[in-house]
Amino acid sequence: MEMAQAQYFRPHDLGSALKWLADNDARVAAGCTDLLASTESQRLTGNVLDVTAIQDLRGISKDDEYWRFGATTTWTDVIKSELPAAFDSLKLAAREVGSPQIQNAGTLAGNLCNASPAADGVPCWLTLYARVELVSTDSKRILPLQEFITGPRRTECAQNELVSAILVPHHASRGRSSFLKLGARKYLVISIAMVAVRLVEDAGTITDCAVSVGSCSAVATRLTKVEGAITGQRLSQLSLPNLQELVEATINPIDDLRSDARGRLAAACELTQRCISSLATDKVDVK
Ligand SMILES: Cc1cc2nc3c(=O)[nH]c(=O)nc-3n(C[C@H](O)[C@H](O)[C@H](O)COP(=O)(O)OP(=O)(O)OC[C@H]3O[C@@H](n4cnc5c(N)ncnc54)[C@H](O)[C@@H]3O)c2cc1C
Structure with missing residues (x-):
């Protein structure tokens, strides 16, 4: 029996790419x-x-509804782009x-599609209410990021689909953020825990906030109880005496080679505090 030879296709237009994906x-x-990191061989x-x-x-x-980040936008593209302060967390993660x-080659969609619990982009995108745009030859659908990543290394992307963009609704591009x-x-390391925080203030009072933690559970998640405790407080006097309880109410940290669950919980709390402090003291530096 003759074996079909494997094909490599690098088209310049999306239509050809989708057609080829549908047929192969x-x-x-x-x-x-x-x-390449996930294969045992060099090819x-x-x-x-x-x-x-x-x-x-x-x-x-940017269009009327969304900030649009094309799928193959690289981390370096993000670092070099002028973006509102709400995207500072994404720049810091980049x-x-x-x-x-790695930042020159690695793309935003690749980070999401790989669906690693330790993907640094995911907590940032969650605080930005990101949606994932998926296209095929005959359809286009937009899913909230929480629905797109269904588990470790699992997404909703079908075999005949490509992620075409990550979309951030305008209301979520308000405020300032940190990561x-x-x-x-310090460098070239897989996260034990990471936290992204986005706050919207009105005359010093926090009117809206989003807090997410990654690498502490199978899929990164928003810390909604922490968000509830922060909203309505004055940023300069923010106090979270029961932070650990609030974090524990949402995540059930995992034990692995990099840390045990207790260490992860402590890290998630400390990183949350530090992100908030950096925003309160205006010390988020993306330059
Ligand atoms: C040395 C090293 C260090 C790293 N450090 C970090 C780190 O600190 N933090 C971190 O988060 N990551 C890290 N990574 C992982 C990686 O660099 C990022 O996740 C990167 O963003 C992946 O993008 P990519 O374009 O290389 O994806 P690829 O490797 O090309 O693809 C990854 C997955 O996504 C799928 N895919 C890619 N694009 C699309 C698309 N448009 N539509 C549908 N499916 C698609 C592929 O089929 C594959 O399953 C590291 C990797 C290496 C090798």
Whole structure:
């Protein structure tokens, strides 16, 4: 029996990419920083659709409803873009993804589609109420990020679909944000825990906030009880005496090689406090 040869396709337009994906059982490749790391060999096997030449998938823009982050926008693109302060958490996370080489190649959609519990982008996107746009030859659908990632390494992306963009509704681009990550060392490290916080203030009072934690559960999650305790407080006098209780009410941290559950819980609380302090003292530095 003759074996079909594996194909590599790198189209310049989205239509050709979707058509090829519909006709071929292929894996999608962007920066390959997750894909190659997850294989035992130096090369990918089977059919590969490389989406990095499709210009329509890259870049950051704004329309009437959303800030639109194209799927193949890289972490370096995020770092270099002028964005409102609500996106500072994303910029801070971008600078923590691997090294500059990884940030140059790694894409925003790749980070979400890989669906690692330790993906640094996810907590930031959650505080921005991000939605994921999925396209195929005959459909387009938009899912809230919480519905897109269904578990560790599992997403709603079907075999014939591509993620085309990550969308942030305008109401979620208000306020200021921060992000902190704890790893076993300072650089090139997988997170033990990471936290993103976005706050909206009116004359010093917090009128809206979103807090998310990653690497502490199977999927990153919003800390809604913490958010409830923060909203309505004055930022300069913010006090969270029962923070641990509030965090514990939402996450059930995991034990693994990098940390036990107790350590993760303590880290999530400390990072939350520090993110809030950096916002209160205006010390979020994305330069
Ligand atoms: C040395 C090193 C350090 C790293 N450090 C960090 C870190 O600190 N923090 C962190 O979060 N990550 C880290 N990563 C992981 C990785 O760099 C990021 O997750 C990156 O954003 C992945 O993007 P990519 O374009 O390389 O994805 P790829 O590897 O190309 O793809 C990843 C997955 O997404 C799918 N995919 C990609 N694009 C699409 C699309 N448009 N539609 C549908 N499916 C798609 C692929 O099929 C694959 O399953 C590191 C990786 C390495 C090698």
